[in-house]
Amino acid sequence: MKDCLLVLSGGLDSTTMLYEYQSRIAKAVSFHYGSNHNDKEIACAALHCKRLGIEHQVIRLPFFKDVLHSSLLSGADAIPEGHYADENMHSTVVPFRNGIMLSIAAAMAEDSGLQYVMLANHSGDHAIYPDCRPEFVGAMSKAIEAGTYNGVQLWAPYTNITKADICRHGKALGIDYSETWSCYKGEDKHCGRCGTCVERREALAAAGINDTTEYQE
Amino acid sequence: MKDCLLVLSGGLDSTTMLYEYQSRIAKAVSFHYGSNHNDKEIACAALHCKRLGIEHQVIRLPFFKDVLHSSLLSGADAIPEGHYADENMHSTVVPFRNGIMLSIAAAMAEDSGLQYVMLANHSGDHAIYPDCRPEFVGAMSKAIEAGTYNGVQLWAPYTNITKADICRHGKALGIDYSETWSCYKGEDKHCGRCGTCVERREALAAAGINDTTEYQE
Numbered sequence A, B: 001m002k003d004c005l006l007v008l009s010g011g012l013d014s015t016t017m018l019y020e021y022q023s024r025i026a027k028a029v030s031f032h033y034g035s036n037h038n039d040k041e042i043a044c045a046a047l048h049c050k051r052l053g054i055e056h057q058v059i060r061l062p063f064f065k066d067v068l069h070s071s072l073l074s075g076a077d078a079i080p081e082g083h084y085a086d087e088n089m090h091s092t093v094v095p096f097r098n099g100i101m102l103s104i105a106a107a108m109a110e111d112s113g114l115q116y117v118m119l120a121n122h123s124g125d126h127a128i129y130p131d132c133r134p135e136f137v138g139a140m141s142k143a144i145e146a147g148t149y150n151g152v153q154l155w156a157p158y159t160n161i162t163k164a165d166i167c168r169h170g171k172a173l174g175i176d177y178s179e180t181w182s183c184y185k186g187e188d189k190h191c192g193r194c195g196t197c198v199e200r201r202e203a204l205a206a207a208g209i210n211d212t213t214e215y216q217e
Helices: A012-020 A038-052 A063-067 A087-092 A097-112 A134-147 A163-173 A195-206 B012-020 B038-052 B087-092 B097-112 B134-147 B163-173 B195-206
Strands: A004-007 A025-032 A055-060 A116-118 A153-155 B004-007 B025-032 B055-060 B116-118 B153-155
Touching: A004 A012, A004 A097, A012 A038, A012 A163, A025 A038, A025 A097, A038 A055, A063 B055, A063 B097, A087 A195, A097 A116, A097 A134, A097 B097, A097 B134, A134 A153, A134 B097, A134 B134, A163 A195, B004 B012, B004 B097, B012 B038, B012 B163, B025 B038, B025 B097, B038 B055, B087 B195, B097 B116, B097 B134, B134 B153, B163 B195
Parallel strands: A004 A025, A004 A116, A025 A055, A116 A153, B004 B025, B004 B116, B025 B055, B116 B153
Antiparallel strands: none
């Protein structure tokens, strides 16, 4: 039964979720909020939805740049390099980004008669991003359930597993991760040095996947 | 101490809150989501913020019309007439509209270092709009608190009073309600017959206010 709407960035995590739960996913939605890497990741999201025959909608949120501040919204040069868990990655936080995306996805699910909104947050996100933590996901699910006629709920099955675990799921599913996008800089190729590139490389290596991503170095 | 961001439509309820809590409100935000009456109500919101010297931001959400369905987004002729509490007013529900607006306001509050997002929902909204009910407001406040570094919270002091009570507050404050906009049709003058016009007239009358709003009839 197709009763889910997936928030799909086109990155490694949500793309894995798209393939793993394709029998449940009626629709996927991607958000273009003015980050350097949105065009790159949304192109990947569109490719996978087309391949699987899943309806894909792209929503533009141009106001992000007008009212919110983050290095993610400030051009490639503003993106810090280093490890994903390091303090300098704090500059990439976009305030309550998941809250906004989940609210819009919940409205779309209610509008379409779908029961669940799926999100591919994972345990490695918890340290830096408060709106990826289990407490947030649980409270947000209750808010959405209370605020919709259909009692729409969140479903975030990767909340307590790691990015390497997600890659292991993807490996079993035969996903080609070179068809996903992570790099926050959003240039021609993955930079290989920003926090999300470092995290990507480590997770693929930990899962024993031959990483065919083209990196700048 | 100015530690609040108000979601201000320019209608009767949020305008009263703007005046009543002006000493706490650092900023107000209005959303243009493609409803017939957004232009009219946002012009009122801007007028009051200018008068009180409160910063006012307008955020456009053009995607509402693309992905959500409601008579409120379908032109003046689609708006039903009758009592606000009647079943026909269900067509004016915009799925999870408050959830979306509150999420964006929460992001802005976090970005600006403000502690509270204020919402002017009241007890008369509960029947029709699930995202105006106390259960929703409480759960959404917990979600926002968990999902922000600053632990932003919702503050909705009109949740358990009626629209007539709000008008009594406004009467004591000397608010001229002809400088607020309610009518969902959004034509030159208030139609006087749609659900929100009927509710407005009843509340002003119950508070003993001489209603100087220009109605079409």
